[in-house]
Amino acid sequence: MKADIREIEPAVYSVILDGKSFLARVIPSADSYLVEVDGQQFVQEISDPRDATRRGTASATAGRQNLTASMPGKVVRVLVMEGQAVEAGQGLIVVEAMKMQNELKAAKPGRVAKIHVKDGATVEAGEALLIIE
Amino acid sequence: MKADIREIEPAVYSVILDGKSFLARVIPSADSYLVEVDGQQFVQEISDPRDATRRGTASATAGRQNLTASMPGKVVRVLVMEGQAVEAGQGLIVVEAMKMQNELKAAKPGRVAKIHVKDGATVEAGEALLIIE
Amino acid sequence: MFHKVLIANRGEIAVRIIRALRELGIRSIAVYSDADRASLHVRMADEAAHIGPAPSSQSYLNMERILDAARVHGAEAIHPGYGFLSEDADFAQACADAGFVFIGPSPDSIRKLGSKTAGRRVAIAAHAPVVPGLEEPISSIDQARAAAREIGYPVLLKAVAGGGGKGMRRVDAEAELEAAIRDASSEAQRSFQSSEVYMEKLVVNPRHIEIQVFGDQHGNLIHLGERECSLQRRHQKVIEECPSPLMAAFPEMREAMGQAAIRIASAAGYYNAGTAEFLVDSESKFYFLEMNTRLQVEHPVTELVTGLDLVHLQLLVAAGERLPFSQQDVSWQGSAMECRVYAEDPENGFFPSPGKIVHLTEPGGPGIRVDSGVYPGWTVPIDYDPMLAKLIAFSPDRKTTIQRLLRAVGEYAVMGIHTNLSFFRELLTDSEFRKGNLHTGFIDQFFERRHSRDAPNPELNAIAQLVAARYAGARKQIPPPQAASRWLNEGRSGLLR
């Protein structure tokens, strides 16, 4: 594999590999690099590649789903109650942000363990919304 | 004069002055800032504003014209001889750079005091070509 | 012609209007909220006026602040763009009362057509077909229940003052009706300052095709053909095109729909730009839905196939001049298609993705137009609609236009925030889309049949690793572990509808 890699703009790389030409752009964050190569995105973790809470919202680890707000917004309506069983894909909570209502859904089946917010609440980015177990 | 100045990109400024909106871009160099405002360019000198050799080629100071090459190139033909009287606008030397032949002309009348190069010579940026007195 | 015009809007449409004004030698006045001091429309305008804090209710919807700015800056006319106050008859009236030309139809025309229920009444009187439904807003849950039973489920709730899918809800059964009315009303109130909602029969998987109309103040009223806007996600248009693939099969439809649109507009004494929206059912019958009494987001599609500039024309007729051509001078050439580029994350339920644009490369070259409202280094604010730009392609035929859009999407790079560009890459390669069998349920079906994406390309993955290592090395940071590259799209499917 013969790779010719040049940083041609800050964080933008021209790569010629075996005669093929690629353009790659890098965005660093605290614990990873996001690398876009010809429109496809890859995450290169710096630390523990299993720590996947980075992008917020419903990250499913070992059955437990910890739903957080990925950006500032307002809770329009909570669609479930504590103790309620939910199915994969079931709507849990409606949040409005940037003039758009977004229904957050369960990634897998479970039971609502805890609801942190109620209708009309203003939430900050990263704020816990509810927990499914 | 009520000015609201924001650096909205590195070295790019949005200026709102008495309700009018302007966009200004700054390019720093060793001894000045080049500021482009709505397409018109201004040089803000840092040091001595009379030192005008900055842009190379025929800079006319007190009658003496010191013609230098502003970029690497090749002397195609010298059009004058030492001792020859020249008029303003008269062609002095033809230099080829970037596939273009460019005839450098006298900015004001004078006499050719010294010719530093001859036909076919390769010149570097800043190299002295000839002097008119 | 005017000497100075204020633009009561922001983002790409404000930039679009500034460009038109500059081409006509007219000075432009931008307005901005606290969140928009550094926005592109402010840096591009000739003049700029601050009109209040970030929330649009206190800035872009604040009539008094906008009229004050127009007075202070000496504007002669006000262009409302789309959204915000553009379809507000009271604002059009307030402009006139304050001595400014409102660049749009008369307040009376807006009233006659601006609300969906009023528009339906005009259309019925003008003998244009309409979808069965209420002619008045919903006043009580009992009335709504009775109406829905008569019309038959599924029904659709819509904001009377609305547009863009806001305040809209599909209701499949009576049990859902009350909650749906509540949600739709509250969303309508927040979006349009009016909680009024009405109901109509839901035509299942119709095409959404609209007709651009244009009139002057001397009684000339023409149509500029259709735009097919069937590709919608949550009632928001995603892709628009002209000609509609349906018109290719039934060329006489353009003229039939065009004439229906002109009849409706004429009945309301309409002038300036307007758009009559129609649903087309599976038997190619069309029904008038509503009139948008303003410039549409997707107007560039019409500009490319007709060769006209709709904002120039808006200014011309607003200044009292005659349309400089008539219906028979309008012709349509080639194929145009528009993608709305949003700051949103297709891998995460299309959730809005505001933030700083760290890197931006916009496409160019033959047949590509980008109407952008952003620049590199700018931070997309959380306060407004997350549309970044419109990417529009033009070529002799639909197939080439789609290929051209794909080429342009490949050139388009927005780093630092998520965008829906990757979604367009998938959609534009979809074989059903390419066949042109479009309907408003198309995108939902697309998500269902699109089981999982191709696996990550191992060659690109290897390059990502090389580049990350090089980046880290050059900056003396901890390099990423060599084999730990993770494709970003893994496990995203559970979050998508």
Next chain:
Amino acid sequence: MFHKVLIANRGEIAVRIIRALRELGIRSIAVYSDADRASLHVRMADEAAHIGPAPSSQSYLNMERILDAARVHGAEAIHPGYGFLSEDADFAQACADAGFVFIGPSPDSIRKLGSKTAGRRVAIAAHAPVVPGLEEPISSIDQARAAAREIGYPVLLKAVAGGGGKGMRRVDAEAELEAAIRDASSEAQRSFQSSEVYMEKLVVNPRHIEIQVFGDQHGNLIHLGERECSLQRRHQKVIEECPSPLMAAFPEMREAMGQAAIRIASAAGYYNAGTAEFLVDSESKFYFLEMNTRLQVEHPVTELVTGLDLVHLQLLVAAGERLPFSQQDVSWQGSAMECRVYAEDPENGFFPSPGKIVHLTEPGGPGIRVDSGVYPGWTVPIDYDPMLAKLIAFSPDRKTTIQRLLRAVGEYAVMGIHTNLSFFRELLTDSEFRKGNLHTGFIDQFFERRHSRDAPNPELNAIAQLVAARYAGARKQIPPPQAASRWLNEGRSGLLR
């Protein structure tokens, strides 16, 4: 259709061709010299091959290296772009011998038309009018003197293999003749690897109007109308447009010139894209000048008014397909105009200005196309032609197109190097230019009547001071003295012709 095509060129035209290939689903192979490793065409292509050191004689003019690259990468065809090897019959032949399709006319057509003297003979045989002059290259100074006396001064020397004003000299009197031949020959040798020069009568201040022809390999040959290219500086085109303002006055000229061009091309068995250049004298008589047997720099002008994509068509007919339409299907709509954006300093005799592009903003929006070969952060090398990009505008009429170009020039920002954008700003506002009374001496006359520019705007000057102080303050550098702002254009007039 091909699967993989090599582009034997660089800069904006290589990018233009990559875009066309991508739209047709064909893989692109870029070639690059040492000076172009980081160039835009290399980063955009699917594949890339290094072909030698910076001097073009060792890279972009090195046939063997280019053919090797085509072999190694598995190309089926080679697109030569314009300049470099594009009009070299030997290269076209070498491509064919090596089993690659040359995307252009046959080697035989190039030979028949490629040299100016040969082209004149073909034109005379095809009963097309030509400018009086030699039909053979100059072989001795005595022959040249005799010919010039017969033709009558002023005469024009031209490189037989040439184009773009290289190797061209006006000669007003016999005393200048010998030196002029020497200069023209040596420039021709350096630019085209052929020192041959010929002579023709200098038509004083003619219009330069060219006709785009297009043929397939099945005998279909059509014309796509004219481009007026009268605005030239040192025989380099600066602005091109369609329709020619002259055609507006004499609409029958387009067809008359078009038919003459077809006759000439047909006599040479021509296929693919070609351009017949004509001079038009003050009595609107036209004379064939030469045939450019390749795609022209200014082809986008024709693309915008006809709605066609000439590079798509080149690929189509090179692959052996028929032209998908005939002469009567071609129509012209609206007005298109192109500005060639160069890295050169209008305040310093248009001297080339290579260097790093520190900041780049390219214009966009309605009716604007930018075919660019650069990106922000890239360093314009000293080794090649300093064209950065082409800025092309389209609108319904010439006046609006000019306004649109001016608007776009205002949006265009290239910092770090000098460009001719400020020159376009002046030229596009010139009243003579707006009247459309164009001829090849126009720009020289423009420089003469343009005594001095407006004084620097004191308001902008004040803002420059404020911004410089803010910049210095934020970076804790020595601020500029408050009153020392100097307008950059002071005292430049002595350097301009």
